[in-house]
Amino acid sequence: MRNILVLLTLSVFLNSSYGQVKNEIRQNPKLVVGIVVDQMRYDYLTRFYNKYGEGGFKRMIREGFNCKNNHFNYIPTYTGPGHASIYTGTTPKYHGIIANNWYDKYTKSMVYCAGDSLVKSIGTSTNSGQMSPHRLMSTTFGDENRLFTQMRGKTIGISIKDRGAVLPAGHAANGAYWFHGKKEGVWISSSYYMEALPKWVKDFNNSGIANTYFKDWNTLYNISSYVESGPDLNEFEGEFKGKDKPTFPYNLKKLKKKNGYYDILKFTPYGNSLTTDFAIAAIEGEALGKDYDTDVLTVSFSSTDYIGHKFGVNSKEIEDTYIRLDIDLERLFLALDKRVGKNEYVVFLTADHGAVDVPAYLKSHKIEAGYVYGKNRKEKFQKFLMDEFGDNTIVENISSNQIFLNKEKIKALGLSLEDVQNSIANEQITYNHVYKTFTANSMVTTNYSKGIEALLQNGYNQKRSGDVLLVNAPNYIYYRKTGTTHGSGFNYDTHVPLLFLGKGIKQGATFKRTEIPDIAPTISALLGISFPNAATGQPLEFVLKND
The missing domain is CATH 3.30.1360.150 (Gyrase A; domain 2)
Incomplete structure (x- = not known):
């Protein structure tokens, strides 16, 4: 009788414990969305704050956690290393992506961070799909989540740029998709991930959505209200071919032929809008966040970088781009609220690097700057x-x-x-210099x-x-005299936003220094999974709820 009671007690305890563990697992967010805004300086949050609506950047600040003193802790601050560092939780010293392109000391040739001649393009007959993460030497938190969930949790990477999709998605991703412009205007992938595009991607490409963005790009609000940026006509901005002045409006339908057809969309806010459209389609098409195994979606908005390079930090074009990106973020968050559930996902937003003010502009205001x-x-x-x-x-x-x-x-x-x-x-x-x-x-x-x-x-x-x-030297760059670039270890390149929002995230803000490699360990800690295998960052405990 005593043995029976012991067994019954043990059974009740195990069932109770299992139920508790199962319940705790269910407390994880159903979906993690990592957002990288390419070339976003921290002060774009504050400079354009009064122009933002309530549902994008301001929602993240109001409902989530704002790390105001967030920095890259390495050189060089380029796109490839930035995306790799955000998702691996370490720096180029360990993950190996030391630049976008670098000289390979062993093959005696230049190599591209995501290039892979051993894979095939999927979705195009060009070589634009010959990409993979094979040069990334560390796992990402998406990889670790895939391992933790026995490959049931999905990882999908999306970006206009191939490296902005491939590197965040990691090695074990279900798919990474990037935009192939020119005369095709389609989202493509690589045989590293799949043998053919999924139906939802084919349907999106066939929908003609990209064509709807061949329209006038004018300022969303009256240009006279854009007091947070410099004059529309100035000597510090680049131009589209076929247009004699870099001033609003831009007739994209007229300009596309001389500017790479669909590639011109990359240099407008509509590239971000197209990325948002595709990300929302991915949430639906991949059924992300629909079960108890956490999924990961990485979204990189690349057009901000293209526009910054062409027009510079202080341009009306940059201001309008961020106002419109704010609207696209609200669209994405509302889609997540509807399809995944308002309290069932977590989002972080950061950037892969910042940018320097156009040196010629700085010099015109007697600030030491110039060109090498x-x-x-x-x-x-x-x-x-x-x-x-x-x-x-x-x-x-x-x-x-x-x-x-x-x-x-x-x-x-x-x-x-x-x-x-x-x-x-x-x-x-x-x-x-x-x-x-x-x-x-x-x-x-x-x-x-x-x-x-x-x-x-x-x-x-x-x-x-x-x-x-x-x-x-500070403010000295290898570049043309119009537009801007990045890559240094100075604050204009290292200081970028870091916002968290959603399940398991506290509401608040800090001026405490945080660093880019802290992001992946923070998400890993939130999910209760292993840190990426080469991670050197630390979880930002003050961001996470203790319950």
């Missing part, structure tokens, strides 16, 4: 190599502010690699804890990075 011209520096450097070493072929490649040396040639000349690195670093620091120089040897033998040095070290990958690293 490569021709004079190259000629001077070539002369130095001949005078110092008697051979200028000891340098194989210069790209992404890195100098790659020919180690076989150095050895054949009987030179010390460390001495050559030091000599080149000491030479480069004498050139105009070179702010700092470091050698690969210093990156692996010295532990830097702060400053530009630490950012470079976090971005330095021993197998992939160069022999000498260069840092340009």
Whole structure:
């Protein structure tokens, strides 16, 4: 009798415990949506705040958590490394995506962060679909969620840019989709993920939605009310071919032929709208958030970057783009409320990098800024190599502010690699607008804890990075005199938004410093899954509810 009572008690306990565990698992959000706004500076949140509606950025700030002092903690601040770092919870030092394109020291050729010649394009006959995450050396939190749920939880990546879809989605994703413009205007993928596009993607491509965006791009509100940006006509902005001034309105139907047909949409807010349309279709088509296994949707809005590069930080075009993006965010959130449930999903929003004000514009206001011209520096450097070493072929490649040396040639000349690195670093620091120089040897033998040095070290990958690293002075860039770019470790490139909203997220804000690699561990902690395997960030405990 006593044994029977013990068994009954044990049975009740196990059933009770199982029910509790099952209930706790069900407390996870049904869907995690990661949003990356390409080239979004933090001050776009505050500068355009009064122009935003209540359902987009302001909803995230009002109902969610705002990390106001959020930064990238490495150099370089480019799109590929940014997206990889957000979702892996680490830096290029460990995930290996050291740039968008970099020189491969072993194949002696330039490689693209998402390029993969061993896979086939799906959805186009061009090579635009030959992409995969094979160069990403770490798992993403989407990968870890897939493993945790025995592959039942889905991961889908979406972006106008291929790298903005592929790298966030990770290795084990169900699908990654990006927009192939030119004369096709379709969403495509890669044989890495599938043999054919799903029906919902084919239906979307056949719907003609992309064609509806060939219309006039004018300011949403009266242009005179856009007091948060500079004059519409100025000398600091690029132009569309076929239009003599970079001023509103833009007749896209008229301009498309000279500007890459569907590719022109990437340079307008309608590229973001098209991305939103496709993301909403993906939620429905993939039945995301419809069961108890958490799904992951990554959405990267790329048009903000294209527009920033062309028109610059202070342009009317940028202001209108963010006002319209705010409306698209509200559309996306309302679709999530309806299809997944208002309290059943979690969203975070951040950026892959910021951007510098157009140096010519800064200089016009007496702020130290300018451009680095490569021709004079190259000629001077070539002369130095001949005078110092008697051979200028000891340098194989210069790209992404890195100098790659020919180690076989150095050895054949009987030179010390460390001495050559030091000599080149000491030479480069004498050139105009070179702010700092470091050698690969210093990156692996010295532990830097702060400053530009630490950012470079976090971005330095021993197998992939160069022999000498260069840092340009603040506000000095390799670029044309119109539009803007990014890539540095200065605040204009590192300070980006970080907003959380949804299930398991507290309401609040902080000026406490947070860093990009903290995002993936925070989402992993929220889901109760393993951190990405190379993650170095820490969960932002103050963002998460304790219950």
